[in-house]
Amino acid sequence: MSNQFIKKVAIVGGTHGNELTGVYLIEKFKHDLSLIQRDSFETITLLGNPKAIKAGRRYIDTDLNRCFKPQYLQNHQLTYYEQIRAKQIEKYLKYQEVVDVIIDLHTTTADMGISLILNDSHPFLLQLSGHLCYLDPDLKILQYSTNSEPSQLRNLAKIGLAIEVGPVPQGVLKADIFHRTEALIMQILDYIQNYNCQQITNIPKNLTLYKQVGVMDYPRDENNEIKAMIFPTMRDYQPLKSNDAIFIDFKGNTIKYQGNSIVYPVFVNESAYLEKGIAFSLTMRETMMI
Amino acid sequence: MSNQFIKKVAIVGGTHGNELTGVYLIEKFKHDLSLIQRDSFETITLLGNPKAIKAGRRYIDTDLNRCFKPQYLQNHQLTYYEQIRAKQIEKYLKYQEVVDVIIDLHTTTADMGISLILNDSHPFLLQLSGHLCYLDPDLKILQYSTNSEPSQLRNLAKIGLAIEVGPVPQGVLKADIFHRTEALIMQILDYIQNYNCQQITNIPKNLTLYKQVGVMDYPRDENNEIKAMIFPTMRDYQPLKSNDAIFIDFKGNTIKYQGNSIVYPVFVNESAYLEKGIAFSLTMRETMMI
Numbered sequence: 001m002s003n004q005f006i007k008k009v010a011i012v013g014g015t016h017g018n019e020l021t022g023v024y025l026i027e028k029f030k031h032d033l034s035l036i037q038r039d040s041f042e043t044i045t046l047l048g049n050p051k052a053i054k055a056g057r058r059y060i061d062t063d064l065n066r067c068f069k070p071q072y073l074q075n076h077q078l079t080y081y082e083q084i085r086a087k088q089i090e091k092y093l094k095y096q097e098v099v100d101v102i103i104d105l106h107t108t109t110a111d112m113g114i115s116l117i118l119n120d121s122h123p124f125l126l127q128l129s130g131h132l133c134y135l136d137p138d139l140k141i142l143q144y145s146t147n148s149e150p151s152q153l154r155n156l157a158k159i160g161l162a163i164e165v166g167p168v169p170q171g172v173l174k175a176d177i178f179h180r181t182e183a184l185i186m187q188i189l190d191y192i193q194n195y196n197c198q199q200i201t202n203i204p205k206n207l208t209l210y211k212q213v214g215v216m217d218y219p220r221d222e223n224n225e226i227k228a229m230i231f232p233t234m235r236d237y238q239p240l241k242s243n244d245a246i247f248i249d250f251k252g253n254t255i256k257y258q259g260n261s262i263v264y265p266v267f268v269n270e271s272a273y274l275e276k277g278i279a280f281s282l283t284m285r286e287t288m289m290i
Numbered sequence: 291m292s293n294q295f296i297k298k299v300a301i302v303g304g305t306h307g308n309e310l311t312g313v314y315l316i317e318k319f320k321h322d323l324s325l326i327q328r329d330s331f332e333t334i335t336l337l338g339n340p341k342a343i344k345a346g347r348r349y350i351d352t353d354l355n356r357c358f359k360p361q362y363l364q365n366h367q368l369t370y371y372e373q374i375r376a377k378q379i380e381k382y383l384k385y386q387e388v389v390d391v392i393i394d395l396h397t398t399t400a401d402m403g404i405s406l407i408l409n410d411s412h413p414f415l416l417q418l419s420g421h422l423c424y425l426d427p428d429l430k431i432l433q434y435s436t437n438s439e440p441s442q443l444r445n446l447a448k449i450g451l452a453i454e455v456g457p458v459p460q461g462v463l464k465a466d467i468f469h470r471t472e473a474l475i476m477q478i479l480d481y482i483q484n485y486n487c488q489q490i491t492n493i494p495k496n497l498t499l500y501k502q503v504g505v506m507d508y509p510r511d512e513n514n515e516i517k518a519m520i521f522p523t524m525r526d527y528q529p530l531k532s533n534d535a536i537f538i539d540f541k542g543n544t545i546k547y548q549g550n551s552i553v554y555p556v557f558v559n560e561s562a563y564l565e566k567g568i569a570f571s572l573t574m575r576e577t578m579m580i
Binding site: 024027028031056057109167168169170171172173174175176178225226229230231232248250269271272274275 | 314317318321346347399457458459460461462463464465466468515516519520521522538540559561562564565
């Protein structure tokens with residue numbers, strides 16, 4: 001990718017139908033394309049899950065952003081609405097429009113501030129991340145485990161990233177979250193423009209990444225019902241060490257973290273992950289040279 | 291009601307299936323009934339909308355907490371799940387268990403702190419509210435318009451109230467919100483016990499009520515799509531006067547409040563009200579002698 005121009009960028013909103021920031025940003029961009037146009041590349045927009053957006057729900061049949069594993073995309077016996085929609089989106093972004101970069105817009109109910117989510121260590125993504133952290137030191141870079149085949153929409157392009165902003169409840173459009181997401185999109189588009197023009201500046205030598213290493217489910221009873229809540233002091237991106245309180249059960253008993261190394265929880269109290277058996281994700285913090 | 295004992299109290303959770311605080315409080319109480327038992331009256335519990343709780347949604351077909359108008363309850367041609375469920379609940383709480391008091395547990399995505407919602411000015415409710423405000427000066431008393439026939443579950447009993455706590459996203463169980471709601475329930479049950487024993491103390495002379503006087507919808511375009519967001523400085527229960535900013539459109543233009551009197555918005559950014567055409571409710575603040 002280095003020394004290679006970026007020709008087409010896709011901005012996607014509403015991959016989850018009740019994450020309204022992305023939905024309304026796409027509507028805004030559609031009404032004024034000049035906002036996302038840059039001289040050296042084309043930008044297109046897409047609403048990921050129109051049916052779920054209309055219904056005001058995360059999804060209709062299944063989570064669209066887990067439908068993009070190549071094996072799923074090739075399997076024509078998968079006929080849930082989102083499984084069919086994933087194939088349409090693959091065709092559109094991969095073979096029709098052939099995008100080089102996907103920016104997928106998400107929100108979270110967790111108090112995570114603003115994060116970029118990457119699936120790999122593509123040098124372009126690391127340098128972009130470094131530049132964006134230089135512009136906004138509060139920005140966090142979250143890297144998902146790449147052990148298994150990635151299943152998210154952003155992986156349809158060689159360079160895929162998600163913007164994740166919170167806290168905002170599902171089904172709510174908050175002006176501050178909207179503006180913060182929009183500003184980050186503009187910074188990314190400007191960076192790509194400068195990259196194409198070989199005018200990149202302000203890339204620090206080091207980048208701090210939060211690498212996902214696992215997930216933690218709620219304590220559950222014999223009927224699989226949750227029997228504790230996340231401890232109120234738990235904070236996203238704050239270090240968690242052995243014997244720190246992580247849950248409190250309904251009787252008031254504290255459950256402590258048992259682990260040998262310091263970890264950094266993310267997606268603490270993410271509404272959509274309750275059904276996935278995830279109370280929060282665990283990451284390791286790592287600073288690398290880029 | 292004065293000089294009359296209260297014999298039976300119902301605590302209801304999960305009237306909205308994705309408001310988890312009430313759902314899990316009911317589960318907790320079911321496992322340890324001694325928590326809600328008092329000598330002078332009986333307390334029963336109920337999960338309002340089991341099917342919606344299981345689905346993790348506010349409702350299946352329609353908002354259960356708008357199905358309790360007498361005319362709806364008498365109409366057997368209304369066959370949505372919630373319309374049928376409302377009739378079952380009416381039968382149970384009004385004719386089978388015959389409860390005197392209903393405490394309906396709700397949460398909101400709005401940053402409203404903790405509120406009691408009343409539908410009328412029953413002297414018992416006003417004195418209870420005064421006592422609870424004495425115990426917690428941060429508690430707000432919200433009175434809904436009584437112009438029309440009330441449609442909420444709490445109106446099945448002569449004394450009905452809702453506890454409304456936020457901010458918490460739908461589908462999220464937060465320990466601090468859970469504990470705050472539980473503490474308020476205990477204060478209400480203790481008050482009823484003391485009332486029955488004619489040992490009521492600590493009722494202030496005055497009570498401040500926020501009386502709902504209207505609702506404000508989002509600005510919308512010709513396709514009925516919202517074209518602005520709530521202005522970031524808008525706060526629940528904070529005075530709003532003429533020319534204060536209330537919305538910001540997607541281009542950054544501010545829309546100002548045009549009203550002659552000071553009002554106090556509530557349910558600012560309540561997720562479930564977007565589909566009802568409500569950006570926030572407007573209340574008038576009034577202090578009355580009780």
